[in-house]
Amino acid sequence: MTVKTIITEPNKLLRQISKPVENVGKQEQQLMNDMLDTMYDANGIGLAAIQIGIPKRIIVMDIGKEEKKEPRYFVNPVIINKDSIKNRYEEGCLSVPEQFAEIDRPSKCEVKYLDYNGKKQILMADGLLATCIQHEMDHLLGKVFVEYLSPLKRLRIKGKMKKRERSLQE
Ligand code: NI
Numbered sequence: 001m002t003v004k005t006i007i008t009e010p011n012k013l014l015r016q017i018s019k020p021v022e023n024v025g026k027q028e029q030q031l032m033n034d035m036l037d038t039m040y041d042a043n044g045i046g047l048a049a050i051q052i053g054i055p056k057r058i059i060v061m062d063i064g065k066e067e068k069k070e071p072r073y074f075v076n077p078v079i080i081n082k083d084s085i086k087n088r089y090e091e092g093c094l095s096v097p098e099q100f101a102e103i104d105r106p107s108k109c110e111v112k113y114l115d116y117n118g119k120k121q122i123l124m125a126d127g128l129l130a131t132c133i134q135h136e137m138d139h140l141l142g143k144v145f146v147e148y149l150s151p152l153k154r155l156r157i158k159g160k161m162k163k164r165e166r167s168l169q170e
Contacts, residue, residue: 024118
């Protein structure tokens with residue numbers, strides 16, 4: 001179990017499209033363990049593999065209460081159904097530190113995926129879980145939540161990220 005470095009904006013890797021996993025083996029499970037450790041270390045509730053530089057369709061999540069860990073693992077997730085009713089949440093992202101914005105997304109989604117052991121699963125998600133799944137799945141397509149915002153707001157966040165990068169390099 002290793003805490004990895006989370007890639008932050010601006011970084012071209014975050015635009016990369018992740019590839020499906022052919023087989024859930026020891027290597028993939030090790031990656032999921034590392035991703036979960038990295039996510040907990042950063043106090044996040046979700047992380048996609050590309051955020052630590054690995055372009056595989058794998059996401060991990062834990063939206064449970066802090067005292068009791070409830071890790072979730074999704075390999076090759078596909079949304080097979082979504083609600084036309086939208087839900088609004090204030091979203092943040094470990095790759096866009098300290099930036100938050102309200103985003104509308106389908107309030108429910110049905111997702112099929114492989115679990116930690118490579119077993120096929122189908123989950124009907126709503127509330128924060130549905131939002132989190134959709135946010136993380138966007139990462140697999142090279143998309144970050146700020147892309148839902150107006151050009152002006154995006155520009156503002158981009159500016160802040162560049163400024164942050166410069167101050168970290170000093
Ligand atoms: Ni994110």
